[in-house]
Amino acid sequence: MESGWHIDPITLRPVIDDLEAFEREFAHDYAREVIRALWSGDPATARERCEVMLAERPSSVRLRAILADCRRDLGETDQAIADYRVLLEECRGTAWESVLHQHLGKALFTAGHYDLALTAFAQAYELRVFTGAHPSLIDSSMVAMSRTQHMLEIQHRARRRH
Numbered sequence: 334m335e336s337g338w339h340i341d342p343i344t345l346r347p348v349i350d351d352l353e354a355f356e357r358e359f360a361h362d363y364a365r366e367v368i369r370a371l372w373s374g375d376p377a378t379a380r381e382r383c384e385v386m387l388a389e390r391p392s393s394v395r396l397r398a399i400l401a402d403c404r405r406d407l408g409e410t411d412q413a414i415a416d417y418r419v420l421l422e423e424c425r426g427t428a429w430e431s432v433l434h435q436h437l438g439k440a441l442f443t444a445g446h447y448d449l450a451l452t453a454f455a456q457a458y459e460l461r462v463f464t465g466a467h468p469s470l471i472d473s474s475m476v477a478m479s480r481t482q483h484m485l486e487i488q489h490r491a492r493r494r495h
Contacts, residue, residue, distance in 0.1 A: 376406035
């Protein structure tokens with residue numbers, strides 16, 4: 334079944350390809366509208382909707398993580414990184430841990446902290462392999478590590494020139 338979205342291998346962010354397929358896949362997801370706005374490139378709308386939902390579910394790890402993604406995409410990377418670090422501390426040893434490492438990695442990647450991003454992606458990868466996560470999640474971590482390694486190499490070459 335076509336999911337209607339993919340992870341952009343350059344930005345490491347989800348992108349909706351087929352809105353109808355996306356709507357079918359997320360039909361019963363309470364955060365569907367927030368995710369649709371975020372993945373369609375409208376993090377401001379996604380943030381507004383997410384904050385309303387968080388008022389009703391303030392302890393929701395998922396909504397807090399989505400809000401951190403909104404902050405990342407709005408350019409508030411320092412806050413997104415801090416949010417993910419808090420969530421990671423709260424969720425160590427839970428099923429959330431690998432997801433939070435992956436998303437922390439994406440925030441670090443966006444901020445240009447490639448060395449730290451690579452570490453976060455590697456932690457997500459190791460946890461996903463260890464827990465027998467779905468192959469698509471393991472692949473996602475592998476793609477993120479590869480892209481981040483590539484960016485580190487570019488960064489190192491640029492530093493050697495200066």
